[in-house]
Amino acid sequence: METVGQIRVPPVSKLAAWRRINLQWMIVGICVAMVAYLALMPLGFLIWQSFFTPQTATKAAKFTLDNYATAYTSVETLRLLGSSLHFAVGSASGAFVIGTALAWMNERTNTPFKSVFFALSIVPLIIPGILFTIAWILLGSPKIGILNLLLQNWFSTDYVFFNVYSMWGMIWVDALGSSPLAFLLMTAAFRSMDPSLEESAMMSGASIPQIAWRITLKLTWPAIFGTLLILFVLALEAFEVPALLGLPVGIQVFTSAIYQAIHQYPSKIGLASSYAVTLLLITTVGIYFQSRLSSQGSKYSTVTGKGFRPRALDLGKWRYLTAAIFIVYFALIVVLPFLVLIWSSLQKFYSVPSMAALQNLTFDNYKFMLNYPTLARSVGNSAMLAFGSATIIMLVTSVICWIVVKTKMPGRWALDNLASLPLVFPGLVLGLAIMVFYLNFDIGVYGTIWILLIAYVTRFLPYGLRANTTSMLQIHKELEESAAMSGASWGSTFWRILLPLLKPGLLAGWIYIMIVSIRELGTSILLYSPGTEVISIMIWELWENGQYVELSALGVMFIIALFVLVMVAQLVGKKYGVKEA
Amino acid sequence: MLSVKKLYTEYPNDRGEVVKAAQDISFEVPEGKLFTLLGPSGCGKTTTLRSIAGLERPKSGEITVAGTAVYSSDKNIFIQPNKRNFGMVFQSYAIWPHMNVFQNTSFPLDVGSRKFSKKEIEERVMRVLTTVGLDEFAGREATKMSGGQQQRLALARALVMEPKLLLLDEPLSNLDAKLRERMRFELKRMQRELGLTTLYVTHDQSEALALSHEIAVMSAGHIVQIGSPRDIYERPSNKFVADFVGLTNFLDAMVEAPEANNSGYRVNSTIGQLSVTSFDRLGKGDSVLISVRPEDVELTEQRPDGPNVIEGKVDFKVFLGEYLDYQIKVGEHQVLARAHTSVKVAVGTTVYLRMNPEKCITIQNNL
Numbered sequence: 020m021e022t023v024g025q026i027r028v029p030p031v032s033k034l035a036a037w038r039r040i041n042l043q044w045m046i047v048g049i050c051v052a053m054v055a056y057l058a059l060m061p062l063g064f065l066i067w068q069s070f071f072t073p074q075t076a077t078k079a080a081k082f083t084l085d086n087y088a089t090a091y092t093s094v095e096t097l098r099l100l101g102s103s104l105h106f107a108v109g110s111a112s113g114a115f116v117i118g119t120a121l122a123w124m125n126e127r128t129n130t131p132f133k134s135v136f137f138a139l140s141i142v143p144l145i146i147p148g149i150l151f152t153i154a155w156i157l158l159g160s161p162k163i164g165i166l167n168l169l170l171q172n173w174f175s176t177d178y179v180f181f182n183v184y185s186m187w188g189m190i191w192v193d194a195l196g197s198s199p200l201a202f203l204l205m206t207a208a209f210r211s212m213d214p215s216l217e218e219s220a221m222m223s224g225a226s227i228p229q230i231a232w233r234i235t236l237k238l239t240w241p242a243i244f245g246t247l248l249i250l251f252v253l254a255l256e257a258f259e260v261p262a263l264l265g266l267p268v269g270i271q272v273f274t275s276a277i278y279q280a281i282h283q284y285p286s287k288i289g290l291a292s293s294y295a296v297t298l299l300l301i302t303t304v305g306i307y308f309q310s311r312l313s314s315q316g317s318k319y320s321t322v323t324g325k326g327f328r329p330r331a332l333d334l335g336k337w338r339y340l341t342a343a344i345f346i347v348y349f350a351l352i353v354v355l356p357f358l359v360l361i362w363s364s365l366q367k368f369y370s371v372p373s374m375a376a377l378q379n380l381t382f383d384n385y386k387f388m389l390n391y392p393t394l395a396r397s398v399g400n401s402a403m404l405a406f407g408s409a410t411i412i413m414l415v416t417s418v419i420c421w422i423v424v425k426t427k428m429p430g431r432w433a434l435d436n437l438a439s440l441p442l443v444f445p446g447l448v449l450g451l452a453i454m455v456f457y458l459n460f461d462i463g464v465y466g467t468i469w470i471l472l473i474a475y476v477t478r479f480l481p482y483g484l485r486a487n488t489t490s491m492l493q494i495h496k497e498l499e500e501s502a503a504m505s506g507a508s509w510g511s512t513f514w515r516i517l518l519p520l521l522k523p524g525l526l527a528g529w530i531y532i533m534i535v536s537i538r539e540l541g542t543s544i545l546l547y548s549p550g551t552e553v554i555s556i557m558i559w560e561l562w563e564n565g566q567y568v569e570l571s572a573l574g575v576m577f578i579i580a581l582f583v584l585v586m587v588a589q590l591v592g593k594k595y596g597v598k599e600a
Numbered sequence: 601m602l603s604v605k606k607l608y609t610e611y612p613n614d615r616g617e618v619v620k621a622a623q624d625i626s627f628e629v630p631e632g633k634l635f636t637l638l639g640p641s642g643c644g645k646t647t648t649l650r651s652i653a654g655l656e657r658p659k660s661g662e663i664t665v666a667g668t669a670v671y672s673s674d675k676n677i678f679i680q681p682n683k684r685n686f687g688m689v690f691q692s693y694a695i696w697p698h699m700n701v702f703q704n705t706s707f708p709l710d711v712g713s714r715k716f717s718k719k720e721i722e723e724r725v726m727r728v729l730t731t732v733g734l735d736e737f738a739g740r741e742a743t744k745m746s747g748g749q750q751q752r753l754a755l756a757r758a759l760v761m762e763p764k765l766l767l768l769d770e771p772l773s774n775l776d777a778k779l780r781e782r783m784r785f786e787l788k789r790m791q792r793e794l795g796l797t798t799l800y801v802t803h804d805q806s807e808a809l810a811l812s813h814e815i816a817v818m819s820a821g822h823i824v825q826i827g828s829p830r831d832i833y834e835r836p837s838n839k840f841v842a843d844f845v846g847l848t849n850f851l852d853a854m855v856e857a858p859e860a861n862n863s864g865y866r867v868n869s870t871i872g873q874l875s876v877t878s879f880d881r882l883g884k885g886d887s888v889l890i891s892v893r894p895e896d897v898e899l900t901e902q903r904p905d906g907p908n909v910i911e912g913k914v915d916f917k918v919f920l921g922e923y924l925d926y927q928i929k930v931g932e933h934q935v936l937a938r939a940h941t942s943v944k945v946a947v948g949t950t951v952y953l954r955m956n957p958e959k960c961i962t963i964q965n966n967l
Contacts, residue, residue: 495692495694497690497691497692497693497694498694498696500653500655500681500688500690500694501688501690501694501754501757502682502696502707502711503654503655503680503681503682504653504655504681504682504684504686504687504688504758504767505682505707505708505711505712505757505761506682506683506685506708506711506712506713506761507682507707507708507711507712508682508711511711512682515707515711516696519696519698520696520697520698522698
């Protein structure tokens, strides 16, 4: 289709045509320029900064290799790399094993109540990482952890059963935290597999382990490897767990090291940048292989589009065991953390559940939090940022997607990659890059809420792109062409045909970005300033102040509010979603 | 009315090679006529249609409608599709799922450059919906319609803007066989009643024969023959047309002599001596190809009188409901004959084939 590539103007309607083309190119131009600016500027400056000394009032920035020299000649860095990889590999494999086992049980066995379980699988995604980590500190800390104290009480010993303040504790909490994602990814992989492939193996006389090993595993191999890579990159990028569990006992990974380099006096932005560039290199390699894998996936493509579900494996009596595993898992990931937050939110001072403590239940913390001076502002900031970034992202990426999917514009693959580029940025690194950029280029956004909006839009741009690409691909090009034949201009086609048809995808992506924006901590923590706090920052500050019980009250309200938001959003989505053609 | 001159289109394929989609396409469609582009998939018919619609930009050539150029490479004119005022029915119908029947139909009036009042829009939409028989479904969800109804809705949407030209891109190919035949009649009736100049694209030869005033058969980016349905069927100008439009028997032959009494020739074919009709001048010793349609091969058990009678043996027969197909073995060659079901000849028996010399056509063997 060359309607986009070249447009010649007939002399008769010169002015009108010029205006129309202008609108189309203006919107396309603004979107492309915005994406390019957001994706490239911070990255460029991060790399630039890593080669310079920090600029101060008395000294100008000078070129230096010292940052890298410091970063790469010390044994410390080797240890940092070692512990980062240890943490990331451990967390990724842990989450993968949990998620895959659950996905298999859910998709391929006759475990009772599995549909209920699948519906519940969205709940853990709602709990913000920082609250999940804090809840697990309250559960598994050697001194105050409820699990330890209860078990010590029962067995009358001083033995520490769980210690979350350790590498294995960090891996445990982070793996649990990302296991729902592994579950969803592997569920999708199992679902997209044509069951007849397994059935024909069975008809050929293969046993169940043989089928699992030689057919199922081999066919899901790209999905397995892709999932592992995503989990690995996510664990490398994780900030909450290493900062809250690792730093107090001196275990550093890249993200927490970057945070410490900035939050010491004088702050070592150059060193932080060189750590950040290193981390960025690793995540880039991970994301690159992951995208290669998913684009190669068509070779392994096993999607048949047929609606039938595979025959569920009859587990016999074992199905009660698998059901029990589901329940235990759900307890570990949602019920226990949430209950411990509720419990601590009702206490005057943090204490272990006991009859005595039951007497002291109080709602004072809730009253305290609701009267907290910065609460209203933080909630307002979070809501405005979430709403703003989700709306901007979905609209901009719908145009970007249209260019990538529907036109033959030269260089559109570059645009796709550009908009996906922020994927490689760990939240903290993106925060650092944006901080460095706007410190050097003072256009008046540093220290305001706009810098957070810019950061959120940049960070979650790829999510919007994915959500829109999926639905854009499903829109038959004749739906657009028939609008053109009906006399509609590009603008009215986009507004009246494409956007309404994209609505389900737009809405889903919009809700998702709202949720991840509200939960966001790693980027915000480097960019907020008094007056622009968001809720997750408030929780972080309360934790630093040791106000655990007040924090718990805020956390409980936060989780309930997020849950209500998701439920309402789903209802709205169902009501206003477009019926399938 | 519609005039296409020396249209040439090429585009790069996935591997970057240049594909010549349509080459040297020229034809005229008079006012009020239905013109069909017929050909197998990949022959360039859809590219030609989309070029006329303005959805694709050709490399060179000229397209004029009612004397106004909508595309001309010489004068550097390319009018955007949304300014051409052509109605188009897409193969997938492209019914917008987020609008109901009325909204789908009124869309061209809402977005067009001409502004209509609300009342006018309602009048026009209801009139066109009545024409296609969907007036009682105006408020219905477009996705709740059956295939045939969606097809009529797509037609209504194309007609509501009172287009200068109606473009139909395989509009019947998504329907089941029964419905397709019914819609074929409806489409023909509506086109003839409205007198709308129509360009129709299909790969289905029976559709083309049934609907068209004139057909252009396309192959590999070229138009290979333009003619009335009867011309195309009875006087194919080359092997491709004879083969693509309907079933036929091809027989290699050598010209022996002109017939004394008519315009025909006597030839020596692979199944014996035949008297044939030719539209070209042939000389003795020329090698030609003879085309005989299976329905023009008459079968009898007793040797009939007259010319062009060949003896053969029934090799195989297939019952197809309305008729029977017989494979007849003549020497080393197979001849297909299509007979009424009342003709009953057992496999293995000797039969006589009679072919009317007027129905045995010589064609040039160059394609």
